[in-house]
Amino acid sequence: xxxxxxxTDALTKRYGERLAVDEVSLSVxxxxxxxxxxxxxxxxxxxxxxxxxxxxxxxxxxxxxGHRAGHPRVVARVGALVEGPGFYPYLCGRDNLxxxxxxxxxxxxxxxxxxxxVDLRERxxxxxxxxxxxxxxRLGVAAALLGDPELLVLDEPTNGLDPxxxxxxxxxxxxxxxxxQTVLLSSHLLSEVQEICDxxxxxxxxxxxxxxxxxxxxxxSSLVVRATPxxxxxATAMGVAGDDAVRLLDDGRLRLDxxxxxxxxxxxxxxxxxAAVHEIRPAERSLxxxxxxxxxxxxxxxxxxxxxx
Amino acid sequence: MxxxxxxxRAELLRLRxxxxxxxxxxxxxxxxxxxxxxxxxxxxxxxxxxAGGESVPPEQLLADMMPAAVPESLIAGMxxxxxxxxLILGGLAVxxxxxxxxxxxxxxxxxxxxxxxxxxxxxxxVIVSGAVVATFAVDLGVSVLIASVESQPIxxxxxxxxxxxxxxxxxxxxxxxxxGVLVGTLARSPALAVGLGLVWALVVENLLRxxxxxxxxxxxxxxxxxxTAAGSLAGALGVATQDDGNGTPxxxxxxxxxxxxxxxxxxxxxxAGIALAFVRRRDVI
Numbered sequence: 001x002x003x004x005x006x007x008t009d010a011l012t013k014r015y016g017e018r019l020a021v022d023e024v025s026l027s028v029x030x031x032x033x034x035x036x037x038x039x040x041x042x043x044x045x046x047x048x049x050x051x052x053x054x055x056x057x058x059x060x061x062x063x064x065x066g067h068r069a070g071h072p073r074v075v076a077r078v079g080a081l082v083e084g085p086g087f088y089p090y091l092c093g094r095d096n097l098x099x100x101x102x103x104x105x106x107x108x109x110x111x112x113x114x115x116x117x118v119d120l121r122e123r124x125x126x127x128x129x130x131x132x133x134x135x136x137x138r139l140g141v142a143a144a145l146l147g148d149p150e151l152l153v154l155d156e157p158t159n160g161l162d163p164x165x166x167x168x169x170x171x172x173x174x175x176x177x178x179x180x181q182t183v184l185l186s187s188h189l190l191s192e193v194q195e196i197c198d199x200x201x202x203x204x205x206x207x208x209x210x211x212x213x214x215x216x217x218x219x220x221s222s223l224v225v226r227a228t229p230x231x232x233x234x235a236t237a238m239g240v241a242g243d244d245a246v247r248l249l250d251d252g253r254l255r256l257d258x259x260x261x262x263x264x265x266x267x268x269x270x271x272x273x274x275a276a277v278h279e280i281r282p283a284e285r286s287l288x289x290x291x292x293x294x295x296x297x298x299x300x301x302x303x304x305x306x307x308x309x
Numbered sequence: 310m311x312x313x314x315x316x317x318r319a320e321l322l323r324l325r326x327x328x329x330x331x332x333x334x335x336x337x338x339x340x341x342x343x344x345x346x347x348x349x350x351x352x353x354x355x356x357x358x359x360a361g362g363e364s365v366p367p368e369q370l371l372a373d374m375m376p377a378a379v380p381e382s383l384i385a386g387m388x389x390x391x392x393x394x395x396l397i398l399g400g401l402a403v404x405x406x407x408x409x410x411x412x413x414x415x416x417x418x419x420x421x422x423x424x425x426x427x428x429x430x431x432x433x434x435v436i437v438s439g440a441v442v443a444t445f446a447v448d449l450g451v452s453v454l455i456a457s458v459e460s461q462p463i464x465x466x467x468x469x470x471x472x473x474x475x476x477x478x479x480x481x482x483x484x485x486x487x488x489g490v491l492v493g494t495l496a497r498s499p500a501l502a503v504g505l506g507l508v509w510a511l512v513v514e515n516l517l518r519x520x521x522x523x524x525x526x527x528x529x530x531x532x533x534x535x536x537t538a539a540g541s542l543a544g545a546l547g548v549a550t551q552d553d554g555n556g557t558p559x560x561x562x563x564x565x566x567x568x569x570x571x572x573x574x575x576x577x578x579x580x581a582g583i584a585l586a587f588v589r590r591r592d593v594i
Binding site: 049052053054055056072075076078079080082083084085086087088089090091095098099100102103104105140143 | 311312315316318319320322323326327328329409410411412413414415416417418419420421424425428592593594
């Protein structure tokens with residue numbers, strides 16, 4: 001139990017007629033990078049707001065570090081960036097962080113450390129108003145890092161960043177996790193989650209569809225083979241993998257649901273049967289494919305259209 | 310308690326560096342000097358009696374500008390002009406944070422919402438107190454200057470009179486600032502808060518007081534309104550009302566000093582309390 005630091009139980013938020021979050025039960029373990037994945041408007045931000053105590057659940061519970069979400073003792077151990085950065089536009093970046101540092105009772109030296117981590121130290125004296133969207137986003141992350149909180153909640157942290165900035169942000173998250181900080185990040189970018197998250201929770205239309213590791217979500221891996229003549233190849237592949245584990249793809253390739261480690265054995269069998277092997281490679285279902293399969297099975301196509309890769 | 314102190318220090322930092330705060334306090338000081346001393350002095354030196362009202366003799370104009378009259382000068386403009394500015398200060402200080410998304414960031418820092426918002430209230434209290442004391446000091450300096458230029462003996466205001474005026478100033482400004490904080494909290498938007506607050510303070514209350522003369526039941530209500538209490542406190546401490554010829558708009562003689570002061574204190578507590586209750590309960594979106 002001590003290793004699970006965020007637990008929600010049937011967490012629900014209803015705005016009038018609209019069910020924004022529908023009985024979401026998720027758990028985040030200490031030290032992991034947890035990806036909260038879903039299309040825009042799926043309920044990610046509302047769930048995170050409830051975890052931070054900004055929004056009251058309609059029903060269900062959210063507990064962080066064993067306390068009710070939003071309890072001052074919990075909030076002090078959590079750093080958060082939710083739905084874009086929110087700062088005083090007339091203050092410079094450094095003063096904005098100093099205000100937050102005072103709220104947290106931290107020394108101003110912590111502000112410099114945080115500015116350093118997001119590469120904003122040189123622009124720290126410029127007014128927040130003059131920042132680009134990416135710089136504002138980075139300042140938001142810097143504010144979340146103040147005081148090295150045990151849990152970081154980052155809502156779409158790469159929003160507004162250019163490709164280099166996105167790569168920096170991913171590296172930062174990986175570094176933080178390496179330091180032992182737990183990171184809960186939401187994203188609609190599958191590639192991002194795939195690269196840096198240990199576990200993912202997939203949410204669509206307010207419902208948590210699944211919660212698992214990235215590998216589990218992608219399912220078992222397989223081998224793709226192109227060999228001729230086709231009838232010999234098919235018969236041999238079925239002999240190796242079993243009749244049900246072989247599918248003939250549209251382009252004449254075969255897909256075998258077997259461990260990619262068996263590639264040499266399969267190649268030997270094909271060559272032994274007189275087939276010419278043109279191509280053999282491991283194929284993994286991308287997270288995107290898994291995601292589309294899951295969301296389209298559960299919902300109408302309208303919710304998946306917004307997903308970008 | 311630590312959380313409240315941390316929050317107050319944080320809020321003082323961001324309010325101190327807020328140009329709009331200095332503009333508002335500066336505008337109040339300029340208005341106070343302009344209406345309290347500049348126009349009076351011009352009228353006095355040019356002898357143009359029509360500018361300040363025909364009934365005011367020059368000796369009276371001079372006496373109004375002497376150090377002894379500083380307590381009245383301090384609070385004369387507060388019920389209406391100064392109050393309106395403090396209402397804007399309170400409304401902007403709280404309402405803007407919703408538009409900027411800054412409250413969301415503040416409420417995820419650690420101190421509870423009551424401590425965080427309490428810090429804002431205490432910080433605003435410090436600023437308002439500073440504004441009142443600064444106004445007293447500036448008025449005193451200007452009146453001594455005028456007394457020297459006009460070769461008048463310098464008679465200092467009494468300690469009791471000065472203390473009463475400063476206390477009254479704190480109550481009047483505190484009440485209007487708290488009113489601004491309340492509308493800023495309810496509206497969650499600086500523009501709507503300031504707009505509605507000013508319409509109430511400058512228009513609605515005056516219209517109601519006009520109607521009250523004809524309708525008894527309305528009068529019972531208008532006698533207890535925030536603006537009435539503020540104006541009455543100034544009037545009870547010797548500031549001339551508008552009916553006196555050279556008096557200040559907003560200054561009234563409806564209530565005595567004690568009930569007016571008590572009512573103002575009650576308004577401060579009620580306005581701040583309602584704002585705190587809303588901040589604590591409401592979702593931050």
